[in-house]
Amino acid sequence: MSEIKVLVVDDESDFVELFIKRFTRRGFSVLGAGGGAEALTLLKGVAVDVVVLDVKMPGMDGLETLKEIKKRHPTVQVILLTGHGSVKSGIEGMSYGAYDYVLKPFSLDDLVERIQSAYHRRALVGGGSGA
Amino acid sequence: MPDGGGLLGPSGPLAARSPVWPLLLGLAALAAATAGPWPGLILALAAGFVLWWASRRSAGALRRAREESCELSEQLIQSQKMAALGELAAGIAHEINNPLGIITQEAELLGLALEPVEAAQRDGSPLAAAFLAELRDGIGEIMRQVNRCSDITHKMLNFARKVAPVCQPSDVNRLVEDMVALVEREATKQDTRIxxxxxxxxxxxxxxxxxxxxxLNLLNNAMQALERGGMIFVTTRAAEDGQIAIEVRDTGPGIPAAHLDKIFNPFFTTKAPGMGTGLGLAISQRIVVGLGGTLTAQSLPDAGAAFVIRLPATCGGEGERRHGAADQGTGH
Known part of the structure; x- marks a missing residue:
């Protein structure tokens, strides 16, 4: 299996750095972005399998970013991550095509598994970072 | 003899006209002529009884057949109706989305055009301040209402979109627990225990x-039914033939009998205008059917409502699965 390419998007740079460190150690190839607009620019140039996206961000928020990602890259899988989960944002997120909705704090092993099954789905729908 | 046999059963009205009856009557008459009146009378009575019984039976069979065909054509009409509604909804949603996009852009442009007036306000013009406040307010309202419209069109498109499942091995208990955990915070706030x-x-x-x-949709509905608090029971169980069932039951006021057969209809809602589009359950049912399962509702007076999802061991049809990539989550 080739390396799973993950993009983590969060406005807290400490979180992004830590995430990259921890998940790179787990064998993923991880990129970081500090906001929705930056994430979309990155996605134009780099093939990514799974985006881990914070819901609450200043400027373009997680749901807006999700909509744009799904419009431009329908096979890329998005896992929404949130510290302030709300039922409303959960319903919206799922209906806009998010793969999963995970509450912070998360356990590393748990999120690793979720990223792997999101990647599995990406492979099933005919996408793949090789493309 | 299965189901009453060939003479009287399935052929219905024909049975009453079957050539057996004249024969039996003839036999009765013959018996009356040859063996005296009594055995003949008994035979005639027996024949009459058989005739009466046969006609009753065939009438029943006819009624049943009619009911069955009614039910079938009702199902057919229902599914055709849903398909037509889906197309209509998608058509309207697409048409409305374009002007909504233009309205949004114009409102944003209006906001930009206000910048010189803002400069005048900074220079101390009270007229500019009042004018600005009113305009900003108006633009804000336009944006809010546009968002409301796009929420509706998004749901209409979601309802109309063909459900194209992508099947993966899944731990359903964990999946259900994730959604319960998400809802639980808000449930606790409104005195609802899960x-x-x-x-x-x-x-x-x-x-x-x-x-x-x-x-998530069913849990959200249950929460809304429990505005004054209560309990939500979330049950998962193995069912026959490798199927599984997920039940969400609440202790709310329940669903009136007159609404039970309508709640899955698109746009059916009992919520106040602006509070719900009436598409949540319609979408949910479409999804579950697309997964190869069923979604049903039960309600007893004063005993709350229960929604049951039944899913097969493997989801969807092969054909639908292959189209997953094209249709899946295109972000409408």
């Missing part, structure tokens, strides 16, 4: 994000 009754489930293949959407 009781988990998870059973041992076989592994199934299903579409996890689609199922999450349905479970």
């Amino acid at each position: 009781v988990r009754m998870y059973g041992e489930l076989p592994r199934v293949t299903t579409d996890p994000p689609l199922l999450r959407q349905v479970v």
Whole structure:
């Protein structure tokens, strides 16, 4: 299996750095972005399998970013991550095509598994970072 | 003889006209002529009785057949109706989305055009300040209402979109628990307790994000039914033939009998205008049917409502699965 390419998007740079460190150690190839607009620019140039996206961000928020990602890259899988989960944002997120909705704090092993099954789905729908 | 046999059963009205009857009557007459009146009378009575019984039976069979064909054509009409509604909804949603996009852009442009007036306000013009406040307010309202419209068109498109499941092996108990955990925070705030009754489930293949959407929707509905607090029971269990069942039951006021057969209709809602589009359950049912399962509702007076999702061991049809990539989550 080739390396799973993950993009983590969060406005807290400490979180992004830590995430990259921890998940790179787990064998993923991880990129970081500090906001929705930056994430979309990155996605134009780099093939990514799974985006881990914070819901609450200043400027373009997680749901807006999700909509744009799904419009431009329908096979890329998005896992929404949130510290302030709300039922409303959960319903919206799922209906806009998010793969999963995970509450912070998360356990590393748990999120690793979720990223792997999101990647599995990406492979099933005919996408793949090789493309 | 299965189902009453060939003479009287399935051929219905024909049975009464079958050549057996003249024969029997003839035999009765013959018996009356040859063996005296009594055995003949008995035979005639017996023949009459058989005739009466046969006609009753065939009338019943006819009625049953009619009911069955009614039910079938009702189902057919229902599914055709849903398909037509889906097309209509998608058509309207697409048409409305374009002007909504233009309205949004114009409102944003208006906001930009206000910048010189803002400069005048900074220079101390009270007229500019009042004018600005009113305009900003108006633009804000336009944006809010546009968002409301796009929420509706998004749901209409979601309803109209063909459900194309992508099947993955899934731990359904975990999936359900994720959604329960998400809802629980808000439930606690409104004095609602969620009781988990998870059973041992076989592994199934299903579409996890689609199922999450349905479970979350049902939990959200249950919460809305419990405005004054109560309990939500979430049960999962293995069912026959490797199927699984997920039940969300609340202790709310329940669903009036007159509404029970309408709640899955698109746009049917009992919520106040602006509070719900009436598409949540319609979408949920479409998704579950697309996964190869069923979504049903039960309600007893004063005993709350229960929604049951039944899913097969493996989801969807092969054909639908192959089209997953093209249709899946295109972000409308």
